[in-house]
Amino acid sequence: MLRVLVVDDEPYIKQGLAMLIDWKSEGYVIIGEASNGNEAIQFLQKTKVDLIIADIKMPEMNGIELLEYIKREKLSDASYIILSGYYDFQYAKSAIKHSCCDYLLKPVQKDELLEVLRRVSQKSKELNNRQKENREKERALFDRNLLALIWGKYDSFNIEHVTTHLRVSNEIKYITISIDFTDAKDLEDSEKRMLQKNLYMQAKELLGEEEYHIIFDVGKQDTSYEIGFVYCDYLAKEARLTEGDYLKQLSQQLGEGFPYKIVLFVGNKVDSIAKISESYQTALIAKTLQMFRNNKDIAFYEESMQTSGTSFLERRKLDTFIQAVEENNKEEISSMVDRIYDDINQSNMDYSLINLNISYILYQLIYLATKQDDNLNQEEILQYISRNAFHRDAMRGSRKHFKLFAIDFSDYLQQLRRNVSKGILASIEREIEENYAENISLKSLSEKYFINSAYLGQVFKKQYGLPFKDYLNNYRIDRAAEILLRSDEKVYAVAELVGYHNLDYFINRFVSIKGCTPTRFRNQCR
Structure with missing residues (x-):
C-alpha cells in the first residue's frame, strides 16, 4: 500500500x-x-x-x-x-x-x-522494479567478490568492494549453515535447492540490515545445500550476548518451523576479512569431524581439534572391511563401518589421521576395481566415486553415507567382474532403436538389466564417446529428420513421434544437432 x-x-x-x-x-x-x-x-x-x-x-x-x-x-x-x-x-x-x-x-x-x-x-x-534490479545486481557483484575471498582467490579490488558493503571487525569467523538431509530419502534435488533458498531468505531476514553477512551456495559441489555466514564479534556484542549464546539463538531461530535439522559448523577466528578463506577451510574440517562424532546443533572447529588420542586405526579392521566389500558381504560391510566409526569416535582422532584412514580405504578400493577390468584406469574409478558415491540422501561423511557408498561400490565391483560392457550394451542399443520414443533413461535400463546405473553410464560413454542422454537425443533427432523428409507431418507431430512432448525443446535440440530448424531442414533437403 x-x-x-x-x-x-x-x-x-x-x-x-x-x-x-x-x-x-x-x-x-x-x-x-x-x-x-x-x-x-x-x-x-x-x-x-x-x-x-x-x-x-x-x-x-x-x-x-x-x-x-x-x-x-x-x-x-x-x-x-x-x-x-x-x-x-x-x-x-x-x-x-x-x-x-x-x-x-x-x-x-x-x-x-x-x-x-x-x-x-x-x-x-x-x-x-528498477531499484529491485539494481539491488539484485549490486548483491550479485558483492557475492562474487566475497566468494573470491572465501575461496582464497582474491585481489585488492575484491577486498575493497567487500569492505565497502560489509561492516567487519578484527574478530571474524566463517560459519557453514547446513541442512541435514539424512532422513530425506524421497526428496528431489530441486526440492532440496528450494529449501536451501528458503533458509537463505530466512537468515537474511533475521540479520536485517546486516544481511550482507549471509551468502548463498558457497560449496562448489552440485550436492551442496548450504549457506555461509560471515560472523563478526560485534554482532553478538550489539545483541548483548556472548558468541555462544548468539549462535545458539540464531540456530534456534533458523530451525523454527524448518522441516529439517539445521547445523552450524564454526571455523576458527581470523583478524581480517582477507583471511576469511582460512576460517572457511576450518569450518569444512569441523563439518568433516562432526560426521564421525556425536551430532550437535553447533560444532566449533576449536573444540573439534582438542583431541586426546592420535592412534591410527587397526590395519586388520580396515583390511577386513576391504575384504567384505570385495566379497559383496553387505552384513559384514555394515558391521565393519560401525566398528570403524566407533573407533574414530572413541579415540577422538584428529582430522589429519581421519583423512589418512579414509585415504587408505579409497586407495584399496581403487586397486580392487583396476584388478577387475584391465580397460579401466584410476581416473575413471575416481569419477565413479565422485559422481555416484556422494550423490546420496545421507549427509556426506556420515556413518549411514559411508555404508551406502561401500555397498554401492561392492555392487560396482560385481559388475566389473561380469564384464557387462560386452553383452549388455548390444541389448541396450536394440532397446533404444525399438523404444526411443518412450520415456527411457539410464536408470530404467539399469533396473531392467540389473546393472549399476553409474557403471552403465561409464561403459556407455566409453563405448560410444558421449553420455547416454546425448546418444538418445542424437538418435531421436536422426529419426525426426527421416520423418521430416519422408512425410508431410507437422513439426509438432514429428516431435511427439520421436519422444519430445515440448515443441520448443525439440526445436532447440534439432537446431543444436542439425544446425537449422526442422522446417528449414525439410525445405533445404527437398
Whole structure:
C-alpha cells in the first residue's frame, strides 16, 4: 500500500478527499494529515510516506515552500501533488518545475484524482522494479567478490568492494549453515535447492540490515545445500550476548518451523576479512569431524581439534572391511563401518589421521576395481566415486553415507567382474532403436538389466564417446529428420513421434544437432 500525507488548512477538503474514492482498492492508505507546511515537515521527519497531496495556499508555510524545503533538505522522496484553485493555475505550473508530480484543480473531481493516483502508482511500480534490479545486481557483484575471498582467490579490488558493503571487525569467523538431509530419502534435488533458498531468505531476514553477512551456495559441489555466514564479534556484542549464546539463538531461530535439522559448523577466528578463506577451510574440517562424532546443533572447529588420542586405526579392521566389500558381504560391510566409526569416535582422532584412514580405504578400493577390468584406469574409478558415491540422501561423511557408498561400490565391483560392457550394451542399443520414443533413461535400463546405473553410464560413454542422454537425443533427432523428409507431418507431430512432448525443446535440440530448424531442414533437403 502506498502511504499518503494530506496537507491542507481546510478540514472539509481533507475529509472530502478521504471520502471521494476507495483509497484501499487503488493501493493507497492515508496515514496522516497536516494543516500547513511546518506540521507536514514534523510528520515527515518521523514517518516515511510515498505520496504528499498539499494545498498551494496555506498559512505559515504554503505548498510551494513545503515542496522546495523537501527537495532542498532531501527530507522525502515521495511523489508530490499540488491542490490549486482555478486562479492559481500559473502558480501551480511553477510547482511542476520544482519536480512536483502533478496538480489537481479544486474542487477535486473523482475521475481526475483517480487518473493522477494511477499515474503515481505506475510510476512507483516502475521505480521499485528498477531499484529491485539494481539491488539484485549490486548483491550479485558483492557475492562474487566475497566468494573470491572465501575461496582464497582474491585481489585488492575484491577486498575493497567487500569492505565497502560489509561492516567487519578484527574478530571474524566463517560459519557453514547446513541442512541435514539424512532422513530425506524421497526428496528431489530441486526440492532440496528450494529449501536451501528458503533458509537463505530466512537468515537474511533475521540479520536485517546486516544481511550482507549471509551468502548463498558457497560449496562448489552440485550436492551442496548450504549457506555461509560471515560472523563478526560485534554482532553478538550489539545483541548483548556472548558468541555462544548468539549462535545458539540464531540456530534456534533458523530451525523454527524448518522441516529439517539445521547445523552450524564454526571455523576458527581470523583478524581480517582477507583471511576469511582460512576460517572457511576450518569450518569444512569441523563439518568433516562432526560426521564421525556425536551430532550437535553447533560444532566449533576449536573444540573439534582438542583431541586426546592420535592412534591410527587397526590395519586388520580396515583390511577386513576391504575384504567384505570385495566379497559383496553387505552384513559384514555394515558391521565393519560401525566398528570403524566407533573407533574414530572413541579415540577422538584428529582430522589429519581421519583423512589418512579414509585415504587408505579409497586407495584399496581403487586397486580392487583396476584388478577387475584391465580397460579401466584410476581416473575413471575416481569419477565413479565422485559422481555416484556422494550423490546420496545421507549427509556426506556420515556413518549411514559411508555404508551406502561401500555397498554401492561392492555392487560396482560385481559388475566389473561380469564384464557387462560386452553383452549388455548390444541389448541396450536394440532397446533404444525399438523404444526411443518412450520415456527411457539410464536408470530404467539399469533396473531392467540389473546393472549399476553409474557403471552403465561409464561403459556407455566409453563405448560410444558421449553420455547416454546425448546418444538418445542424437538418435531421436536422426529419426525426426527421416520423418521430416519422408512425410508431410507437422513439426509438432514429428516431435511427439520421436519422444519430445515440448515443441520448443525439440526445436532447440534439432537446431543444436542439425544446425537449422526442422522446417528449414525439410525445405533445404527437398
